[in-house]
Amino acid sequence: MSSIGFASSTKTLLKGAKTIAVVGAAAVFNKRRFPKLLGKKLDALTVELAKTVEAGDLGASATTLTGGEPAKLGVGVLPDSVSRYNAASRAECVRRAMGGLAAGKGKLAIILVVDDPSHILAQAIAIGRCFPQFSGKSKAKSRRVQLLAVDRKGAVIKPESGVTGTVAAVRDSAELVDTPPSELHPEAFANRARELLEGTDVEIEEIVGDELAERGLGGIHAVGRAALSAPRLFVASYTPAGSSEDAEDQRHVALVGKGVTYDTGGLHLKPRGGMEGMKCDMGGAAATLGAFRVLVAARCRHRVSLVLCMAENAIGPASYKPDDILTMHSGKTVEINNTDAEGRLLLADGVSFAARELEADTIFDAATLTGAQMISTGVVHGAVVTNDAELEQTMIAAGHHSGDLLHPLPFAPELYKQEFSSQVADMCNSVRNRMNAQSACAAQFVYNHLDGADVRWGHVDLAGPAFRKDRATGFGVAVLAATVLNLS
Incomplete structure (x- = not known):
């Protein structure tokens, strides 16, 4: 090395x-x-x-x-x-x-x-x-x-200060993504996250297997329940020394990462050529883990929570099926019309958990969410969707500073909610019209599960820049860390 x-x-x-x-x-x-x-x-x-x-x-x-x-x-x-x-x-x-x-x-x-x-x-x-x-x-x-x-x-x-540590965190995150999926299954990923956070002043909790369903995390549970390694929600919490909940300039930030350690596509199985490289589908979780490490090392003035949604989208007798209806952490129901649109199910549970149980006021999620991201913004720029104009500018500026470039996509709920209409549930999990801003719509699905929560939210789709020419890049670590450090 x-x-x-x-x-x-x-x-x-x-x-x-x-x-x-x-x-x-x-x-x-x-x-x-x-x-x-x-x-x-x-x-x-x-x-x-x-x-x-x-x-x-x-x-x-x-x-x-x-x-x-x-x-x-x-x-x-x-x-x-x-x-x-x-x-x-x-x-x-x-x-x-x-x-x-x-x-x-x-x-x-x-x-x-x-x-x-x-x-x-x-x-x-x-x-x-x-x-x-x-x-x-x-x-x-x-x-x-x-x-x-x-x-x-x-x-x-x-x-x-922090440059060397950030470079190391980027390289560590890329190494996680490059690791073969049989070696980095959900349990191994969680163990590796613990190792990387060892020696830091953070609290860690894991919600594993059937306990996910008991805690209302129906999306994560469904996606990962057919795999040999049980799905899990990995939560790490950092509170700055001497912090006060009354401090006006302190926020509670949550970093939520999609951690699909391997994506077969589920029962909507990916074809040959479409499955190779799908070890990269935990790139968002690797990025948020790296960013969290940078923020803890920098003694960030904000409270920061890390929420890693870990599952292997495997197939077997326990697989979730097209036509199933899942009840999500948000309480909303989702009709499955595409088992290969699984990452948004993890993120939906993750952001809802961050808002409603951790009570974060600012939430960022990161994911290798859509191939359409590469059509929208390419392999150098990640796509960003946010419900807050000031936050959008902060994220774009952080991208220019860190070199992890971001470009905005539309946030327009009234234009995109219709794409998820269902006759039997609150929504489907995949769009009806794949030509209608597919990446922005995928972000909208995640945001649907923040309905009623008073939070600022930023979504980063890094499918292209996180995994280029069959190697991981660690994209997302630096831009997420820079964004949080510059939050007002």
Whole structure:
């Protein structure tokens, strides 16, 4: 497993390095303006190497041998500007450029020439994504990666507190998603969550198996009851030291994650090609778990609850069936017309539990909820739906800061509720018209179960950005943490 950390100086960075890479905007690699970083010879070679690279719209890289130490030199050349819907840190460009520099052996030393200190977090996360932690190969490769951030004059910039911890939480969350589903079933997932929270001042509760039905959590119970590993609701609670419920600036925030450890589609079985990769269907739960860890480590001023809805959507004699009617935690009834629309059943119970039993006033849920999210906002931007305009702006700004970009979809209950109409229950679980804002409608189903609860709610569909090219990214950890830390 590769390790990633920050060096305190160029001397420390270069010690033992086999490869050195300089990453910066195209304008940085100018003979007159290039900062003094590596000594006269290597600085000149860096500028000459960068001349061979066209940054294009998304960044590019090149490498060469130095004839000395470090033996190999690389450059990651980023575009000088990006559109307003992209992050100013050019995090995605860093990820793409680093993809061409990540191969090799021995210590990799990376100098990030940043335009603003606030860009360090997003760029460090982008680099972390190039070195995934999970490997099932018999000869797994590991590498030591060390970073140093400097400004355009070459002055070292110390990263903000929490950057290293956030990068670690992102990588841990990606590792969870990458783990094979027979190893990370609901019980194993809960155990892993306990391990990751060990040593923190949080309280943990689990509601498991038939107790879910007894507690009114009919959606989670139904989806997971046919699996060998029982479904469960994992709840962790953090209260800041010295907090007072009367504090005007303190909120009670709940992070609710969809944790379907494997999704067969249920009795509406997915076809070949549609089931592979469905270990990623707990990406939302992994993201909220990572965000919770970041918030606890940062001693967030708000109370924070973590609600992980864990189940395997397996098939067997106990499977829930099309035409079944489930009674949810909200008290509303749901006619099942698609067993492959199971994640929203988990989230519906989770957000209702957070609002009505934990009494959270602000609720975020995260899920790999719909394939339609990728049609709506692509594989770089997650989709956000919220009932609060100010919260929407906070989440989008957090996305630009963290590099986990979000783009809003419509919140319009009066336009979407009709898609779930049922003759025999309060609603169906899947839309009638798949061409009518399918991702926004899926979010609406979740919100239906907050009916009557006075809460601010934000929903993140991260189906595309959480799992790209058969590898998890840990998307969602940083943007959720940044959003909560910036809540007013």
